[in-house]
Each structure stands twice: as C-alpha cells, then as structure tokens.
Amino acid sequence: xxxxxxxxxxxxxQYVGEDCIEYIVPYGNSITMLNEDGILFHxxxxxxxxxxxxxxxxxxxxxxxxxxPIHYLNxxxxxxxxxxxxxxxxxxxxxxxxxxxxxxxDGIIESFVIKDNNEALIxxxxxxxxxxxxxxxxxEIERLFEKNTEDEKAYLIYLSGKMFNKDISSEEKVSKVxxxxxxxxxxxxxxxxxxxxxxxxxxYVYPNSDFLNIAGPSTGQSKxxxxxxxxxxxMIIARVKDSNISLQHIIINHIGLDNYKIxxxxxxxxxxxxxxxxQFPINSSKEPxxxxxxxxxxxxxxxxxxxxxxxxxxx
Numbered sequence: 594x595x596x597x598x599x600x601x602x603x604x605x606x607q608y609v610g611e612d613c614i615e616y617i618v619p620y621g622n623s624i625t626m627l628n629e630d631g632i633l634f635h636x637x638x639x640x641x642x643x644x645x646x647x648x649x650x651x652x653x654x655x656x657x658x659x660x661x662p663i664h665y666l667n668x669x670x671x672x673x674x675x676x677x678x679x680x681x682x683x684x685x686x687x688x689x690x691x692x693x694x695x696x697x698x699d700g701i702i703e704s705f706v707i708k709d710n711n712e713a714l715i716x717x718x719x720x721x722x723x724x725x726x727x728x729x730x731x732x733e734i735e736r737l738f739e740k741n742t743e744d745e746k747a748y749l750i751y752l753s754g755k756m757f758n759k760d761i762s763s764e765e766k767v768s769k770v771x772x773x774x775x776x777x778x779x780x781x782x783x784x785x786x787x788x789x790x791x792x793x794x795x796x797y798v799y800p801n802s803d804f805l806n807i808a809g810p811s812t813g814q815s816k817x818x819x820x821x822x823x824x825x826x827x828m829i830i831a832r833v834k835d836s837n838i839s840l841q842h843i844i845i846n847h848i849g850l851d852n853y854k855i856x857x858x859x860x861x862x863x864x865x866x867x868x869x870x871x872q873f874p875i876n877s878s879k880e881p882x883x884x885x886x887x888x889x890x891x892x893x894x895x896x897x898x899x900x901x902x903x904x905x906x907x908x
Contacts, residue, residue: 603712607902607907612652613689615653615656615686616704617658617683617684619683620696623754625748626694628692647685653685661883661896662684665682666680683881688706690713692706702720703717707867714875716873720861722861724858728853728854737843747830751827752842840860840862841860844858880900
C-alpha cells in the first residue's frame with residue numbers, strides 16, 4: 594500500500610456545530626462511507642442501492658448548503674470540450690468529533706475531526722495497512738466473510754466503493770471460469786506461434802510447446818494445479834462492533850483445487866489529537882462552487898439562501 598502525505602484542513606465556524614461538522618465529500622462513480630455506526634453513505638452509478646444518512650439527520654439543518662445535499666462540478670479546465678468522466682459528485686456529510694470515518698472508492702481514506710474553539714481541523718489520509726499471507730481451503734475462506742457475532746455488522750465492499758451483493762462463486766464455477774480463461778489464452782498463443790514463429794517469442798514458444806499440451810482445451814481437473822496461478826479477486830471486509838471499526842483488504846489467489854493463497858492487509862485505523870494535526874501544513878477550506886448549468890435541480894434562490902446562511906453563521 595502506498596503512503597501519501599496527510600491533508601489537514603481548517604473548517605470555518607459556519608460549518609462547525611456542537612458535536613459535528615458539515616463536510617463536503619467528493620466521489621466518482623461509486624463510494625461507500627462508514628463510521629462506528631455502520632454505513633453512512635453509499636452511491637453507485639451501476640446499482641439502485643443508495644444510502645444517505647445525512648438526509649435523515651436533523652442536525653444538517655443547522656449548516657449552510659443543507660438545502661443542496663448533492664451537487665456536481667466539472668473539473669476539466671475546458672468546460673465545453675470535457676466529457677462525463679470530468680464530472681465529480683459532491684455530497685454533504687456530517688462528521689462527528691473524535692470519531693474515525695472511512696471512505697472506500699478508488700482507494701481507502703480515513704478522516705478524523707478535532708474541534709478547535711469555534712473552528713475545527715479535519716485530517717484526510719490514505720489508510721495504512723499491515724500485510725500478512727496465509728494459505729487456505731475454500732471452507733476457511735468462507736469463514737473470513739462471516740459475522741463473528743450476532744451483534745456485529747459486516748460489509749463486503751470492492752476497492753472501487755461498490756457493494757458486494759452476490760453469492761460467492763462455487764468451487765466448480767471458479768474452476769470453470771479459470772479453464773475457459775486458460776483456453777482463450779492458449780488459443781491466442783497458438784495463433785501467435787503460427788503467425789510469428791520466426792520471432793524471438795515464437796522461437797521460444799515452439800520448443801516449449803509441451804505447455805500447450807498441459808493447458809490446452811482437453812485439460813482435465815487433475816492438471817488445474819499447474820495452470821491457475823494468476824486468478825485472483827480482491828475486496829474489503831469492514832466490520833463494526835462496540836463502537837469500533839476493523840477493516841481488511843483481502844486478495845484471493847486461486848493456486849489449485851481447493852487451494853488458495855490469501856493476502857490480508859489489516860487496516861490501521863487511527864485516532865488523532867490536536868497536537869497530531871497541527872504538525873502538518875493546514876489548508877483553508879473553500880466555499881463550494883455549484884454551477885447551475887450542471888445542477889438542474891438547484892435554483893439561484895437555493896444558492897442565495899445558502900450563501901446568506903454562511904454570512905449569518907460566520908463568527
């Protein structure tokens with residue numbers, strides 16, 4: 594896992610309440626955000642599943658822009674020539690003081706807020722992980738995804754932020770998919786060998802053509818061990834229990850029949866003090882830019898009301 598510098602922002606007084614701040618979170622096609630209470634926000638352009646606890650929280654009405662809970666911004670420098678991939682979504686969310694928040698979507702970000710008189714400080718950083726490797730049978734893998742106790746909340750989330758909501762594939766299906774993939778790859782190698790036999794690659798493949806006999810279309814299940822070392826899946830297991838969050842990024846490599854290599858990255862979720870945060874450069878937060886052209890459900894009156902609330906609450 595790659596580490597990056599922490600980003601610390603100062604949150605101005607108009608966005609700071611008695612027990613939380615209002616913070617605007619950017620995201621792409623999908624995102625899942627959670628804290629010790631479970632999932633707070635989930636959005637996925639490829640799914641009908643949508644969760645937004647912000648809309649159910651009456652505290653939001655104490656903050657500016659609560660009348661515009663979602664907005665969109667084009668991040669392209671050339672607005673007219675940009676495409677839909679340049680459009681970023683922004684959601685208002687409430688972050689309570691001194692509680693860890695996790696965002697999963699094209700990476701994993703941890704956030705933590707400390708109140709500082711009438712203002713607040715928030716840190717956003719890529720979550721650190723510790724790594725370990727184990728070898729398991731399928732039954733042992735399935736237990737990884739089960740709840741440890743009845744009162745525990747467990748969520749399966751892809752690194753992209755999408756939620757896993759399907760049954761785990763059977764061993765038979767795993768083998769079938771792998772064998773089909775192998776067949777397609779072998780067919781490609783055979784075509785390459787025929788067309789480019791005189792090249793360096795072709796000259797290597799030709800004298801080593803026994804590989805084609807091992808992994809060709811007639812391959813039996815007894816030979817899977819020799820041919821399936823590149824099949825893998827990855828996902829996040831997030832668990833919430835007793836006001837604690839645990840996070841595991843799990844990569845599963847199929848290396849043979851009922852034989853898997855499991856790489857587990859255990860999330861190192863932190864709690865911070867004010868002293869921890871002030872050692873980093875502190876950036877000033879900016880007022881949101883909400884172009885009416887991209888936000889058809891927002892009116893000029895909505896923007897005026899939000900800006901007026903900013904002025905009335907600024908201390």
